[in-house]
Amino acid sequence: MLSSTVGLVTGGCSGLGRSAALRILRSGGSVVIADLPSQSHLAEPLVEEFGSSRCRYYPTDVTKEEDVMGALDEAENGGMGVVNATVNCAGIATPSKILGKRGVHDLELFSNVIKVNTIGTFNVNRLAASRMSSLPPTSGLRGVLINTASIAAYDGQVGQCAYAASKGAIVSMTLAMARDLAPNGIRCMTIAPGLFLTPLLEGLPEKVKEELGKQVPCPNRLGDPEDFGKLVEAIITNPMLNGETIRLDGAYRMPP
Structure with a gap:
C-alpha cells in the first residue's frame, strides 16, 4: 500500500505516466499529474474518480522552473502534503539520422530532445528533492526519485542519436544523484522500458503490433503500461532499491 505516498508524476496524462499515477492512486496514495496544457482533458477522469483531495492536475512544462514549482505547490496547497515520490515520464522522441536524405541532423532538434528528456528530468528532481529534504x-x-530512461540508452537504433543520448544521460546520472542525496535520505532509481503499448504504438495496425510483440523473448508480447506501474510501486515500497537502472523489457534487445 502507498497510503503515505504523495507523488508528482510528469507526463502523467497518458501512457506510462498515467499507469504510474493510477498505481499510486489505487494503492491509496495521492498524485499531482503534471503534463502539458494540451493533455489536461485526459487528467479530468482521474480527478473525478479519485477526488481533488487525492488527485490534481497542474499544467507543466518540465523544463520551466516556475511550472515545476507550481506543481509541487499544488500538492502542498491542495492538502496532500509535501511530495515524497517523483515519477518522471515526460519526454519526447524525434527521430533523425546524423546524415540522411534531408541532410545533416538539425542541431536544434538534438538540443530540444536533450532539454525535455534530460534537463527536464533533472529539473523536476532537483526541485522535488529540495522539498523532500x-x-x-x-x-x-x-523520499524517492524515479526516472524513465529507455532501452535505447543501451541499444540505440538508427535515427535515435538524440533520444539515445538523452536517455543514456538519465541512466548515467542515476547513481550520482543517489549518492548526492543519500545524506538527505532520498533514493534515486531509473526504469528503462522496452517495447510498451503506449499511445505511440497503439496507433499502429494490429498486425504490426503483433509482430513487434513476437520479438520480445519472454513474455512474448508488448509491455503493458500496468507492468510499469507495478515496478513503480515496487521501487517506492522497497527501501533497498537505490542508485540503479532496471531494464523492463522482457529480455528484448533492439536491432539496429
Missing part, C-alpha cells in the same frame, strides 16, 4: 525521516528515508 524538509520532511521528517521514516527509518532514515524521506
Whole structure:
C-alpha cells in the first residue's frame, strides 16, 4: 500500500505516466499529474474518480522552473502534503539520422530532445528533492526519485542519436544523484522500458503490433503500461532499491 505516498508524476496524462499515477492512486496514495496544457482533458477522469483531495492536475512544462514549482505547490496547497515520490515520464522522441536524405541532423532538434528528456528530468528532481529534504525521516528515508530512461540508452537504433543520448544521460546520472542525496535520505532509481503499448504504438495496425510483440523473448508480447506501474510501486515500497537502472523489457534487445 502507498497510503503515505504523495507523488508528482510528469507526463502523467497518458501512457506510462498515467499507469504510474493510477498505481499510486489505487494503492491509496495521492498524485499531482503534471503534463502539458494540451493533455489536461485526459487528467479530468482521474480527478473525478479519485477526488481533488487525492488527485490534481497542474499544467507543466518540465523544463520551466516556475511550472515545476507550481506543481509541487499544488500538492502542498491542495492538502496532500509535501511530495515524497517523483515519477518522471515526460519526454519526447524525434527521430533523425546524423546524415540522411534531408541532410545533416538539425542541431536544434538534438538540443530540444536533450532539454525535455534530460534537463527536464533533472529539473523536476532537483526541485522535488529540495522539498523532500524538509520532511521528517521514516527509518532514515524521506523520499524517492524515479526516472524513465529507455532501452535505447543501451541499444540505440538508427535515427535515435538524440533520444539515445538523452536517455543514456538519465541512466548515467542515476547513481550520482543517489549518492548526492543519500545524506538527505532520498533514493534515486531509473526504469528503462522496452517495447510498451503506449499511445505511440497503439496507433499502429494490429498486425504490426503483433509482430513487434513476437520479438520480445519472454513474455512474448508488448509491455503493458500496468507492468510499469507495478515496478513503480515496487521501487517506492522497497527501501533497498537505490542508485540503479532496471531494464523492463522482457529480455528484448533492439536491432539496429
